[in-house]
Amino acid sequence: MTKKHNRQMHAKKYIIWAVLFAAGFLVCYPIFFLVIGSLMGQVELKEVLGPVLSGNGGYVNFPFMPLFPTLRNYVGVLMDSPEFFVMFWNSVKTTGAILLGQFLVSVPGAWGFARYDFPFKRMLFTLYILLMMMPFQVTMLSGYLVLDNIGLLDTLWAVILPAVFSTFPVFIMYQFFVGIPKAIIESARIDGAGELQIFLIFGLRLGAPGILSAMVLGFLEYWNLIEQPLTYLKDQSLWPLSLYLPNISLEQAGTAFAASLLTLIPALLVFLGGQEYLEQGIMAAAVKE
Amino acid sequence: MKSLPEKRRSIMAATSLFLCMMLVCTFVSRAAASVTVPKVTKSKPLTKVIEHRVQLDGNVVQNRECAVIVEPDLTVESVYVSEGQQVEVGDVLFALDLQKLDEAILKTSQEIEKLRLANEDASSQQSITDQKQAAALARAQEDYDTATAAGNQTVDDAAQALARAQEQLDAFYNDAENGSGETEREDTVREALQADLDQKKAQAEALQAQWDSLSADEKAEQQDLENELESAKADADAAEQAFNQYEQQQTSQKNVSDSEKETVLIEEYETREKAYQDALNARDANQTTANRAAQDAKIGTPTDSTVQTNEMDMKLKQLSLDRLQALKDQGGKVSAQVKGVVIKLNLQTGGLTTQTAAVTMADLSSGTKFVAPVSQEDAKYLSVGDTVELTTASGGGKITGVTISSISTDSAGSTASSSGAGTAGSSGSLENAGGAGQETQNVTVLLPQGELTVGTHAKLTFSRQSERYPLCVPMQALHMDQKQYYVFVLQKEDTVLGTVYRARRVDVTVAEKNTELAALEEGGVVEADEIIVSADREVEGGAAVRLTDSKGGAETGK
Known part of the structure; x- marks a missing residue:
């Protein structure tokens, strides 16, 4: 048998x-x-x-x-086209700035949602979810007008700032922060740790998988950004790498393939680096107290 | 499977390696781009005047030439000058062989004499011919008269004979009609015969009757009656025959004599008539012949212009003779009539003179002129009357203020400019025959008296300024592609790399140009355009370019 x-x-x-x-x-x-x-x-x-x-x-x-x-x-892409590198560093700048901004903005937000109660929390959270679900095309026009009024159109900030305040990482990190056992926090509080200390020591460390997974997802999303740069950036010298070859013609096919592959490499590296965090994060989220 | 920290480390290493590589490649790609992108200098089109400087090299030649001509076919004894030598008035140029000269004189005068004699012969011939003709005419006239007279005579005689014959014939016919007495004489014979005949006839008839009365049987018995009858018939017949014969004879005799006479007369008449006709014909023929002879005699002789021709020849030869004689008087020496420089000698010592000029001389007394060849392109900027400047190559000095007197296509020195020694500022003749299709033309400038000597090399400079053109670019900026001129205009473009310059090809038409500037016509570039003047490598239309550092550095963005 x-x-x-x-x-x-x-x-x-x-x-x-x-x-x-x-x-x-x-x-x-x-x-x-x-x-x-x-x-x-x-x-x-x-x-x-x-x-x-x-x-x-x-x-x-x-x-x-x-x-x-x-x-x-x-050779053609790497040695003969300076434009590729201009765009590459644009992408690097943009993505780096966005991720940094998100870290600074979303992490406290998620922590707050996860650990504290305050009036209108539910409503705010629902709003956050709503915003998360809205596709870019819906808010594109209003975003354009606002940015124009502020005077940030045609600068990299037009791409960076809206992304920094995106609600998606909040949501992901919230899940992770919620998973941290209350007991540890309570005990830390009893031991006399301040809120900031708790946040910095417990929140960041214990929620690291969540944060990192949000970062990885965020990187993958923002490295391949197409619509925002196309809409908000007129100056071609600010374009990211994803816009290197919007039209692929027969003559440029080889270059397009090589460029695409080179664009893929950083994403691949990031993913490989952050893979276990993703796994950890998913696993951790499954474990409920 | 690697542990987390190790894996993380390796990933970090890979990432940083990748970023480093990208950084390196960034620099490499920019370096490569800076090598391939041409560096250019630019300028805007300016308003300028195009100046055309024409510099021509030429020679000073004489203004006038003269030729020394002598009679051909004379032997040259010695030549005293050489090409390029300057001679004064009265200098001996060459000497002719006196003996040969005398011979030539003799020959010519003999020829004249021969012609004269020939003329005399011709005129005498003419007069004799005339006389002969007159004589022939007179004789012909005489023949005519003679022929007429003789003919008339013959005709008259023949007419008379004819008339006589006619008379006789008429008389004969008249006799025949009026009857004849001659027939009575023959009656007796006729009567006898007649009687004989009757008798015999009667006898025969009687016998015949007798015979007929007999019967057939009796006819057979009466044989001798039959015979008698027969003989009687025969006799009768014979008598009849004799009578008839005699009758016939008489008649025929009468007829013969009549017809004979008639025939004779008729024959005679006809003969006379024929003779008359012949006489007429003969007279007419003779007259015609004589007439024709007279007419022939009247036809004149053809014209003969030998005399006039000879007289013409004589005149020419006389002139030649006079010239030869003059040479002889000079002693066979030919000297220069003007002060000048010998240009060409067409003589050989010991040779014969020819029909063409023996010596060609430059006439120094008539001034000098400067001649320079000019190409079609440069000739465009020159016109008659322009003030030019001449500089001698040897540094002798400048001559200013002289003007172009003519621009022509024929060879140097033979232009017919009539203004003699031009003073400063005067304009020359208006001979401006620029032949299309000729490669070089000649510019002539008359020089003031005494300025430069013949044979000096000099340089002519002239600059003409055109009108002001609003769009002038340096010649370097102009390029040509199969007869179409074009320039490159700088165009700013926003690319990923920032603001870059591109070279845009603009086709233009050139209004005027010299070696430095080209004036462009409207429609191609405008005043605000920046034109690429020079580049360190070849620029193609649409290619990216950058400005040279001295003009502010590369303007490529990051």
């Missing part, structure tokens, strides 16, 4: 593996496609992508390996 059971277990495992693998492959295929494409020369790319991008019918027959691999695209 155990053998059969074992075999069943193995089979199940394999089936699960297979399904997951298939799903994973489907998800990863675009990245794979990017990598291969970025190593192809222009002629080959034209040939391969012609049916799609030039409007003549037919199907794309994308090979698994480039026939004549070349690093030309990477």
Whole structure:
């Protein structure tokens, strides 16, 4: 009976593996496609992508390996286009500023929501959730007018400030802060710690997974920001990397692939770095007192 | 699986490495861009005047030339001058061989004499021809008269004979009609014959009757009756025959004599008539012949202009003779008539003179002029009457205030400018024949008397200023692409890198240009445009450019 059971277990495992693998492959295929494409020369790319991008019918027959691999695209992006780097540092600046701002603004907010009671708390929280759910397009126009009135249009602050006061990280951190056992806080209070001390020592340390997961999610979101820069930034020298090639034409396909891949790397690194926090955070949220 | 801190560390390391790499690449890419982007200098179009300086190199040549011509085919004994030598009035240029000169004189006079004699021959021939003609005419006239007279005579004679014959014939016919007495004489013979005939006939008839009365049987018995009958018939026949014969004979005799006569007369008449006709014809023929002869005699002789021709030749030869004689009087030496410089000698010692000029001289007394070749392009800026400046190459000095007297296409020195030695400021003749399609033309400037000697090299400078043009750019800024001029205009553009300059190609038309400036026409660039004047590498339309550091540094944004 155990053998059969074992075999069943193995089979199940394999089936699960297979399904997951298939799903994973489907998800990863675009990245794979990017990598291969970025190593192809222009002629080959034209040939391969012609049916799609030039409007003549037919199907794309994308090979698994480039026939004549070349690093030309990477050289072109990294060495020959200063614009890429201008945009890259713009993205870095923007994302860094946003994350810093969010840390400074959202963390106390979430802590407050989590640990304290005050009048209209429920209403405020509901408002926060509402705001979180509203897509950017809804608030775009009003945001534009406000920024114009303030005079921040066409500066990076137009992108940074609205994002800093985003309600999403509040919500995530709130979940984590709520999970901190009251007992520890109480005992700390009894021991004579002030609110700030409690916040700084307990809140930040114990809620670190939450904060970091919010940061990671935030990074992933703000590294790929497209709509806000397009709407609020007219000066092209302020654009982030996500706007490097808004239109991909047949001639630029190779460069686009290489640029996309390079854009992907920081996000990948951040995710890899923050992955365990995400896991921890999710796990921690599941554990309720 | 790595522990958290280790993993975190490695991720941090990777991230910082990535960021460093990006930083490095940022600098590298900018460095690369700065190398490939051309550095340019710019300027705005200015309002300027385009000055055209024309500098021409030329020579001073004589204003007038003269030629020394002598009779051809004379032997040159010696030549006393050489090309380029200056001679005064009266200097001997060359000497001719006297012997040959005498021979030439003799030959010419002999030729004249020959022509004269030929003329005399011709005129005598003419008079004789005339005489012959008159004589022929007279004779022809005589022949005519003679022919007429003789002919008339013959005709008259023939007419008379004809008339006589006619008379005879008429007389004969008249006799024939009136009857004849000659027939009575023959009656006796005729009667006898007739009687004989009758008798025999009667006899025959009687016998015949006798015979007929007999019956057939009896006819067979009566043989000798038959024979008698037969003979009687025969006799009768014979008698009849004889009678008839005699009758016939008489008649025919009568007829013969009549017809003979008639025939004879008729023949004679016809003969006379024929003779008359012949006489007429003969007379007419003779008259015609004589007439024709007369007409022929009247036709004149063709004209002969030998005399006039010879007289013309004689005149020419006489002139030649006079010249030769004059040379002889000079002793065979030819001297210069004007003060000048020998340009060309067409003589060889010991050779023969030719039809063309023996010596060509520059006539110094008529002044000098400066001639310079000018290309079509430069010629555009010069026109007759412009004041120019001449500088001698040897530094002899400047001559200012002289004007261009002509610009023409024919070779140096032969332009017909009639204003002699021009004084400062005078304008010359208006001969401005600039031939289209010719590559070089010649500019002539008349020089004042005594200024420069023939053969001096000099430089002509002239500058003309055009009108003020509002859009002038340096020549460096102008580029050409298959006959279309264009300039690059700086255009500011907002890119990711900030404000960068781009070079925009603008096609222009050039109104006027010299070596430094080009004046552009409206429609291409405007005054506010900044034009790229020079670049350190080739600029293409639409390419990014940056200004050189001296003008404020690169304006690329971060």
